[in-house]
Amino acid sequence: MAKRDYYEVLGLSKGASADEIKKAYRKLAIQYHPDKNPGDKEAEEKFKEAAEAYDVLSDPQKKERYDRYGHAGMDGFGGGGGFGGFGGGGMSMEDIFSQFGNIFGGHFGGDFGGFGGGGNRGARVRKGSDLRVRVKVSLKDVANGVEKKLKVKRYVKCASCNGTGGEDKDSVAQCKQCGGSGVVNRVTQSIFGAMQMQSECPACQGQGTTITKKCSHCNGMGVVQEEEVISVKIPAGVAEGMSLSVKGKGNAVRNGVDGNLLVLVEEEPDNDLIRDENDLIYNALFSVPLLVNGGTVEIPAVDSKVKVKIDAGTQPGKVLRLKGKGLPSLNGYGNGDLLVNIGVYIPENLSKDERKVFDELSKSENMQPTESAKKSFLARFKNMFS
Numbered sequence: 260m261a262k263r264d265y266y267e268v269l270g271l272s273k274g275a276s277a278d279e280i281k282k283a284y285r286k287l288a289i290q291y292h293p294d295k296n297p298g299d300k301e302a303e304e305k306f307k308e309a310a311e312a313y314d315v316l317s318d319p320q321k322k323e324r325y326d327r328y329g330h331a332g333m334d335g336f337g338g339g340g341g342f343g344g345f346g347g348g349g350m351s352m353e354d355i356f357s358q359f360g361n362i363f364g365g366h367f368g369g370d371f372g373g374f375g376g377g378g379n380r381g382a383r384v385r386k387g388s389d390l391r392v393r394v395k396v397s398l399k400d401v402a403n404g405v406e407k408k409l410k411v412k413r414y415v416k417c418a419s420c421n422g423t424g425g426e427d428k429d430s431v432a433q434c435k436q437c438g439g440s441g442v443v444n445r446v447t448q449s450i451f452g453a454m455q456m457q458s459e460c461p462a463c464q465g466q467g468t469t470i471t472k473k474c475s476h477c478n479g480m481g482v483v484q485e486e487e488v489i490s491v492k493i494p495a496g497v498a499e500g501m502s503l504s505v506k507g508k509g510n511a512v513r514n515g516v517d518g519n520l521l522v523l524v525e526e527e528p529d530n531d532l533i534r535d536e537n538d539l540i541y542n543a544l545f546s547v548p549l550l551v552n553g554g555t556v557e558i559p560a561v562d563s564k565v566k567v568k569i570d571a572g573t574q575p576g577k578v579l580r581l582k583g584k585g586l587p588s589l590n591g592y593g594n595g596d597l598l599v600n601i602g603v604y605i606p607e608n609l610s611k612d613e614r615k616v617f618d619e620l621s622k623s624e625n626m627q628p629t630e631s632a633k634k635s636f637l638a639r640f641k642n643m644f645s
């Protein structure tokens with residue numbers, strides 16, 4: 260089934276304000292909340308769908324990309340190999356509940372930011388923090404995709420205690436207060452009425468275990484910081500400001516799952532080519548004789564040179580479009596073009612002989628602009644300013 264448009268999911272049209280997006284999501288979240296529709300798969304799907312739509316449309320960066328590329332812009336990362344991103348079947352319930360704090364205000368922001376749901380979702384899984392790194396990519400990297408090796412300092416499971424935090428197996432015991440789940444239930448008033456909420460067990464800080472003797476290697480943390488080289492595949496077609504998520508390569512946490520590594524793409528400017536989305540622009544400067552007589556020139560493309568024929572009588576300001584010589588799109592649907600902006604070079608210092616040639620030429624009537632050439636030149640600037 261085709262993925263529904265995010266605006267449609269929220270019952271909005273494109274151009275809806277941040278406030279309208281928030282209101283629409285809030286309404287749907289209440290309507291389809293799993294605690295209000297126990298066991299209703301369809302409601303759960305609707306709930307998830309709305310959460311995913313909100314996640315994208317409430318984030319200015321994601322929204323801009325979605326507005327521009329649609330779902331393709333979001334999915335690109337999923338298929339990129341090794342990226343968690345958005346492609347892999349939307350958001351988990353965990354993600355959704357952690358988002359609630361921002362929408363429904365303080366009450367859900369603390370503790371777990373979640374809803375107990377009568378315990379049917381079981382204990383909450385602790386998640387290590389995400390790490391962020393920047394990666395510089397050249398135009399060539401953008402064109403071909405690239406594998407980057409990134410040095411990352413991250414917390415990993417302590418090998419000495421196997422992540423338990425205890426010196427030996429006798430120094431780790433199940434927490435008596437929460438029975439090992441790491442959470443305690445309490446009833447609270449919310450916009451949905453009285454609800455059972457879970458919060459972190461105060462006795463074990465959500466760990467589920469208590470330690471009598473701490474591991475000497477990690478001081479009971481269960482994790483130690485290490486430097487790791489992580490190989491990240493950057494798909495072709497990425498752009499400045501996009502971020503890729505590498506699942507499980509963030510920080511580890513005791514008795515929990517590893518966070519993610521978020522890789523922020525930074526584009527290095529190219530010496531010759533200017534990027535305009537998937538098109539490339541080359542501002543070319545040619546000599547007067549070349550534009551007059553025509554000839555073949557070499558134009559720099561991303562990682563090669565392209566031979567281009569310049570017709571005799573080519574006017575400066577003309578733009579040649581070299582189809583498919585631009586950058587690939589992130590979703591793999593075709594390439595952009597290479598646009599060659601033609602400019603003319605007028606020499607400033609001429610030898611006596613050269614000046615004589617131009618003097619001779621200036622006597623020829625053919626050198627004077629025709630009426631139609633003047634008109635089309637004028638029209639071009641009119642278009643530019645209108």
Ligand SMILES: [Zn+2]
Binds near residue numbers: 418422474477479481
């Ligand atoms: Zn340890």
Ligand SMILES: [Zn+2]
Binds near residue numbers: 434436438466467
């Ligand atoms: Zn506990």
